[in-house]
Amino acid sequence: MSRSSRRAEQDELRARMRAAGMSHDEIAVEFARRYGYRPRAAHRHAHGWSQVQAAGHINSHAAQVGLDPRGAAPMDGPRLSELENWPLPNNRRRPTPQLLALLAEVYGTNIHNLIDLDDREHMPPADMLVITTTRQDARPTPPTGSPVNLALPAAPCFSPTAPCVQSGRGHGAARGLRLDGPAGSMEWVDALGRRGFTLLAGSAVVAGLAGAGRARHVDPALISYFDGQLQGHYHADMLLGAGALIGTVASQYEVITQLLDAADGSTRRGLAKVGSSFAAFAAWLWLDAGDAVAAMRCHDAALELAHRCGERDAVACALVDRAMAFTDLGNAAAVIDLCQAALGDARQLAPEVQVFALQQQAHGASLRGDRRQVDLLLDQAGRLVEHVEVEEYGTACRRTDGYVEVQRATCYGRLGLADDADRLWQQIIPAAPASARRDVGVWSARHAVAAARQGEPERAVDLTRQASALAVETGSARARRELAAVAAAMAPWRAHPLGQELADVLTPFTTDETGREHG
Known part of the structure; x- marks a missing residue:
């Protein structure tokens, strides 16, 4: 059958199925059965x-929801063809x-x-973890009813010129390199993933709670x-x-x-404490993914x-x-002010919290170019x-072994020492x-x-080769972004x-072609 004849046949079949009240899902099943x-x-x-045409719809939708702020329209017919046919040979876009x-x-x-069996048998475990925990009945509609949705970024954050930075909770999150390694080499895909992650990781307990309404009694054991x-x-x-x-x-x-609001007394306070830690960890995950704006929203929830x-x-x-x-964001004044506020009554704080505040204040000092203050703060944290x-x-x-010295090395790098x-x-x-191979990839790039x-x-170059190999092996977005700073530092030898x-x-990390190992 010629291509035009098949298209005419499919158009006629689709029209009959729609006239019979069948959904697009049902039509897709029939087309898969008839045409393979x-x-x-x-x-x-x-x-x-x-x-x-589908690529146009994809690009249009990405632009409408703010995932393609520069109007790059990165999807095209050949890319979509590879994505549809993966994991067949020579289709590297996963x-x-x-x-x-x-x-x-x-x-x-x-x-x-x-997705089908071939997809499931070839996808990386991390991808399948997300997919298999998705509720089967989840539809592409943002969830409602939550005071703060930690899974949705306020806006995509892609800045190829953003400064390399470090964050103490997770040993550092740098920005700068395009996040186009995974997901078909499209800049906005990571932003889309963040927008859709609540859909992709819905849990049975969330569904059950939403369906049952507010609990009458909250067991303290939940804390x-x-x-x-x-x-x-x-x-x-x-x-x-x-x-x-x-x-x-x-x-x-x-x-x-x-x-939280259904709980009483100490149970409510305990849930508020662990909820604050969850929100703070979500903020770190966003920083690790390079989205400081989304992290700020999580920080608001954590502070409340x-x-x-x-x-x-x-x-x-x-x-x-x-x-x-x-x-x-490179805002030294805000970093220092917030850390000083945290340390306002340092003697009443646990040592862990003091260390956390001191090392972060040192990063603020490094943003100001104050090496003396960096050393004073980190020496105090070390003790x-x-x-x-x-x-x-x-x-x-x-x-983290050598936690304080990791912060010191990063601050020194920022200071140009x-x-x-x-x-x-x-x-x-x-x-x-x-177990720290992902961090070693980040550190090796900074060392380079x-x-x-x-x-x-x-x-x-040797250190970059090591960092690059670890970035591929671990799928670390942080290491990839740090590699952008290496390219800038090596500019005299271009x-x-x-x-x-x-x-x-x-x-x-700099071309559109990405393999499965980068997932």
Whole structure:
């Protein structure tokens, strides 16, 4: 059958099915059965769109919801063809959960209807974790009823010129490199993923709570339950990264906020405390993903709940968390003011909280170019770390070997003290445990910047190669963004053979073509 004849047949069949009251989902099933289409192609044909027409709808929808602020319209027919046919040979563009969320909105279907057995058998575990925890009946409609939706960014945040920054809670979140490695090499896909993560990670407990209405009695045991969940999320973040966790953390936060007002006395205060920690962790995940605006909204929620729980440590932590976002924005005054407010009555604070505030204030000092203040603050933090027995607020000051020196090396790099930063990185990186490979990728990129500034381009390229390999292996968006700073620091050698060697190393992060290993 010729292509024109098949199209005419499909048009006639589609019209009959629509006239019979059948949905696009039902039409897609029939088209897949009759014509052997894969799910994503079947849903496109169910609407009667060519690949070029569907690409236009995708780009239009992305622009309408603010995911393509520069009007780049990155989807086209060939790209969509690869996404529809993956994982067949020579189709390297993998449909990630973020992109599937966009297609589900455009096609008016559920994310589960867009994947088949071949997809499931070839997708990375992190992607399948998100997809399999999605409610089967979820539709592309933003959730309602939550005071603050931690899973939705206020606006996409893509700034190729944003400064490299560091945040104490998660050892650092830098910005600068386009987030186009995963999800089909489109700048707005990561923003879409953040917008759709609440859909992708809806949990049974959220659905049950929403369906049953407000509980009459809130068991105090839920406080320790959610705290245990949060501790697990801290560990999972090292294994999966921010993208796989944002929706889950946001969904559980919604449960906590629904329980909070129904609880009484100490139970309400305990839920407010753990809810504040959930919101703060969601903020860190957004910072890790490079979206300081979304992180600010989470910080607002964390600060409100910290005040409601009535604990000085929780309020201080929430202030420092907010200072982290201002560090990403390069606002030294705000960072310092917030940290000083947190330390207003330092003797009443737990050592963990003091360390957290001091190290973040040091980052503020580095933004002002004050090396003396950086050292004073970090020396004070270093003396307190040994007094931290348990990390109650997830600051990572005990989980991270050499926590204070990591902050010092990062501050020195920001200050342009290449020799001092290089010396510290040479001590920190070899001593890092195997579980810290994602952080080592970030640190190696920062070390490469220091080497370049020392006039050692060969060593900078070697370190970049190490950082690049770890970024691919771990899927770390932070490491990828740090690699942009390496490219800038190596600018004097751009015309040199070493410059071409560096460009080759960075190719996976600077071209549209991305492989499955980058997911």
